[in-house]
Amino acid sequence: GWFTYGALLKSWLGNPDKIKPPLKLFKIGNSKLPFLSWSTLPGVNCPGALECWLKGKGYCYSLNAFMYPAAFFRMLQNTVLERSKWGRAYITNELNNLLNSPQFKDREYVTLRLYVDGDFKSLKLLKFWLEIAKNNPKLNIYGYSKSLHLFAELVRTGYEFPKNYVLNGSDGGKFYGGKDHNLIKEQ
Numbered sequence: 225g226w227f228t229y230g231a232l233l234k235s236w237l238g239n240p241d242k243i244k245p246p247l248k249l250f251k252i253g254n255s256k257l258p259f260l261s262w263s264t265l266p267g268v269n270c271p272g273a274l275e276c277w278l279k280g281k282g283y284c285y286s287l288n289a290f291m292y293p294a295a296f297f298r299m300l301q302n303t304v305l306e307r308s309k310w311g312r313a314y315i316t317n318e319l320n321n322l323l324n325s326p327q328f329k330d331r332e333y334v335t336l337r338l339y340v341d342g343d344f345k346s347l348k349l350l351k352f353w354l355e356i357a358k359n360n361p362k363l364n365i366y367g368y369s370k371s372l373h374l375f376a377e378l379v380r381t382g383y384e385f386p387k388n389y390v391l392n393g394s395d396g397g398k399f400y401g402g403k404d405h406n407l408i409k410e411q
Contacts, residue, residue, distance in 0.1 A: 225292075228293070229293045230293075237304065240304065240305075240310075245301050246297075246301070249302060249318050251263070252327075259334075259336065260334065260335065261336070261338075262302065262339060263289075263298065263340045264345075266286035266342050266343075268303070269303060269342035270284075270343040271346075272343065272371045273370055273397060273398070286299075289341060299341055302342075303342070319360070333362060333364050335365075336365045336366075337366060338353055343369050343371050344374055345371075346374070354383075354386055354389060357386040357388050357389040369394055370393075370397030372397070372404045375391060375404070375408050376407045379411055380407070385411075391408070
């Protein structure tokens with residue numbers, strides 16, 4: 225599996241704006257966990273990580289997924305997509321296609337868990353996902369995050385968060401218990 229998925233990703237990385245990404249961007253859950261999920265690489269995409277990462281020496285539960293080639297390469301692919309304007313447009317298009325697919329188009333609500341693995345790397349990405357929430361009222365989006373400083377930055381600017389997004393602040397991390405965490409808790 226490692227060689228197969230690695231070769232597919234290598235081919236795509238040679239022309240990412242001309243070749244369709246080899247893996248589905250969103251994982252579709254099962255009957256026990258019937259929601260969509262989005263993941264990127266942990267650690268390199270977790271600016272709020274502290275003891276859970278420690279430059280790869282801590283315990284991050286996401287590393288358990290690395291024993292599965294498809295999971296690892298999906299995280300890598302999604303990390304690459306998030307980092308370019310073209311990639312973010314592709315993510316938006318794929319999500320819209322998925323929401324309009326026979327599996328989801330007749331549902332009143334579709335739940336999306338953001339960052340089962342990874343986290344908001346930047347303010348640009350946080351705003352990107354919040355705009356997706358605003359533009360898709362059918363979505364109920366939630367996620368755990370240690371990037372509390374990014375949320376606090378938006379709170380300080382008076383940003384109006386979409387009603388269909390719920391933040392679950394993740395314990396620990398650089399910003400947990402600090403001024404940014406306290407500001408968010410007040411909201």
